[in-house]
Amino acid sequence: MNLALRDIRYHKGRFILTSIGLGLLLGVVISMGGIYRGLFADALAVLNHTNADIWVVQQDTNGPFAESSRIPEDLKYRIKAVPGVAEASPLSFQTIQIERSGKPYRFFLIGYDLNGFGGPPGIVAGRNIRQKHYEMVAAKAMKLRIGEKIRLGQHDYTVVGLTGKVVSASGDPAAYVSLSDAQQIQFKKDNDAIRNYRARIASDLDREPTLPPAQAALLAKKLSAGAESTHTVNTVVARLAPGAALKKVQQRISRWNHLRPISTQEQTNILTKGMIEKARMQLGLFRIILLTISAVIISLIIYTSTIDKIKVIATLKLIGSQNRVIIGMILQQSLLMGVIAYGIGYGLILLTYEKFPRRIVLEAGDLRGLFVIVMVICTISSFVGIRKALKVEPAEALGG
Amino acid sequence: MYAVEVEKLTKIYGSGDTAVTAIADATLQVKPGELVAILGPSGSGKTTLLTSIGLINEPTRGKVIIDGVTVADQGWLAGVDLKRLRREKLGFIFQAHNLIPFLSALENVMVALEINGISSSEAKSRASELLAMLNLGHRLQSYPSSLSGGEAQRVAIARALANKPKVILADEPTAALDTENGKNVMALLKKLAVENHSAILVVTHDHRMVEGFDRIFQVNDGRIMNENRQ
Numbered sequence: 274m275n276l277a278l279r280d281i282r283y284h285k286g287r288f289i290l291t292s293i294g295l296g297l298l299l300g301v302v303i304s305m306g307g308i309y310r311g312l313f314a315d316a317l318a319v320l321n322h323t324n325a326d327i328w329v330v331q332q333d334t335n336g337p338f339a340e341s342s343r344i345p346e347d348l349k350y351r352i353k354a355v356p357g358v359a360e361a362s363p364l365s366f367q368t369i370q371i372e373r374s375g376k377p378y379r380f381f382l383i384g385y386d387l388n389g390f391g392g393p394p395g396i397v398a399g400r401n402i403r404q405k406h407y408e409m410v411a412a413k414a415m416k417l418r419i420g421e422k423i424r425l426g427q428h429d430y431t432v433v434g435l436t437g438k439v440v441s442a443s444g445d446p447a448a449y450v451s452l453s454d455a456q457q458i459q460f461k462k463d464n465d466a467i468r469n470y471r472a473r474i475a476s477d478l479d480r481e482p483t484l485p486p487a488q489a490a491l492l493a494k495k496l497s498a499g500a501e502s503t504h505t506v507n508t509v510v511a512r513l514a515p516g517a518a519l520k521k522v523q524q525r526i527s528r529w530n531h532l533r534p535i536s537t538q539e540q541t542n543i544l545t546k547g548m549i550e551k552a553r554m555q556l557g558l559f560r561i562i563l564l565t566i567s568a569v570i571i572s573l574i575i576y577t578s579t580i581d582k583i584k585v586i587a588t589l590k591l592i593g594s595q596n597r598v599i600i601g602m603i604l605q606q607s608l609l610m611g612v613i614a615y616g617i618g619y620g621l622i623l624l625t626y627e628k629f630p631r632r633i634v635l636e637a638g639d640l641r642g643l644f645v646i647v648m649v650i651c652t653i654s655s656f657v658g659i660r661k662a663l664k665v666e667p668a669e670a671l672g673g
Numbered sequence: 674m675y676a677v678e679v680e681k682l683t684k685i686y687g688s689g690d691t692a693v694t695a696i697a698d699a700t701l702q703v704k705p706g707e708l709v710a711i712l713g714p715s716g717s718g719k720t721t722l723l724t725s726i727g728l729i730n731e732p733t734r735g736k737v738i739i740d741g742v743t744v745a746d747q748g749w750l751a752g753v754d755l756k757r758l759r760r761e762k763l764g765f766i767f768q769a770h771n772l773i774p775f776l777s778a779l780e781n782v783m784v785a786l787e788i789n790g791i792s793s794s795e796a797k798s799r800a801s802e803l804l805a806m807l808n809l810g811h812r813l814q815s816y817p818s819s820l821s822g823g824e825a826q827r828v829a830i831a832r833a834l835a836n837k838p839k840v841i842l843a844d845e846p847t848a849a850l851d852t853e854n855g856k857n858v859m860a861l862l863k864k865l866a867v868e869n870h871s872a873i874l875v876v877t878h879d880h881r882m883v884e885g886f887d888r889i890f891q892v893n894d895g896r897i898m899n900e901n902r903q
Contacts, residue, residue: 276776593789594788
């Protein structure tokens, strides 16, 4: 006869309520683990979807995600000409916040060369961008409809397709436009600013007495054109030809001393160790605190439940019950509570994880690990009750 | 052979100036099938005597022999498995029935059998039989909280009898019952002592319940003052 199950059956209301409470706590622990994995997945989403071997950025920067990086778009031709590079494509990234339905609306805009790579990873509705201008593919998480227009900078952009879950390192959903559109949105000055800038150059040149007026006018035109150019990108990504040596290609690109070629592994380290390290530690600390709280709660519950059963335990001892029967009853109850609470917590997160504002990634290894930890906590927690039970004297069964 | 033999049993609590003698030089023998009362006021030492015979309370001096096995001689004897002896040779009945609240009447009796190594199916059939014999066949699945005082005490008696013990020790078994139910329980114990050939020792301070005992030991201030045969 299983005394633990009989006790639970008799006190099922109390047991279920306790397990639900503990389950909610474990649900939070599971979600913390999921958020931690989600941080990784988010941080690496664009990196993984781009599927490049090398990220060429401005020298002495950790761009384009961790730091700002600006390089000329036409570098793509020089990168492509490096031996070992199969293809190269420029990319532009920027975080945009606009007002939509009276609320702040934040997303990550990626500009890509329509003839290169680094565009949307897969279209789940609608189509990919076909025209060079004013078309957009948005991540599903942006909750835009196909055909919807969204104003960015000086133009309206029409959503022509939806892609899956692509987000920035900070978890903002991503949208894709052509590179030239992205450059316009990021770098194009409005007409007032251009007129003002041109007037300042003309005024500066007017004060140069050695310059003839014709030369000054020509110089002003050249200077303005350079400043008004939008042909700047944040990175040029490259894929290597089969058999090409990554280190060698990096060394060749490094020789141009104004560039830094970052491998995917290095970029991963920048993103994970640098950008999300603190968040990871914070979440880890929260998990430890919550698991400690769970352990204390389980210990208290098991201890209280043992105190409630002192007379039962004394009676069992008096009628000759072996210690293993009593230890088994307490340990099984503790473990069963852990299993049920874990199941409730897991079920809760499984039903709700898609509704969390940040991505939750549940990995089988993490879940198994947490289950083992919960079982260990339950076992250790039950020692408090077992210690108390073993001290109970059979004589305590006597008397009123 | 006696079912219970106690020779010059002494139990002293504490030591030095604070030592309290709960039982002093108690000697008694009980034969199988005998129903014996240990009568005395509160604090007289009757429960100490019962718990020493019940292998719960280690005597300071003297001998305790259960069904021919010497278990104590100036303290517990080494090599004696007290738990096993309690399981196999002793049955206990308590003042407040002490049924396990989360087990049904049937399971409360079964648990005593299963602890003694009886298989679940056999325990079930033996427990059902015992409860039926005590007119509780209709209450097998009832929990202690839904049983009357008399019914609960009969389930406790069934549990004490489950392993066919040589000795049944009852500590104030009628204290929580009204007079009628108390008399019924005593009559039942008398019947069982004869039918099962068990020695039954009942501790009580209730003089109303002393009818029907074969012998009565009067205990006062830790000493057996006299023995009355009925």
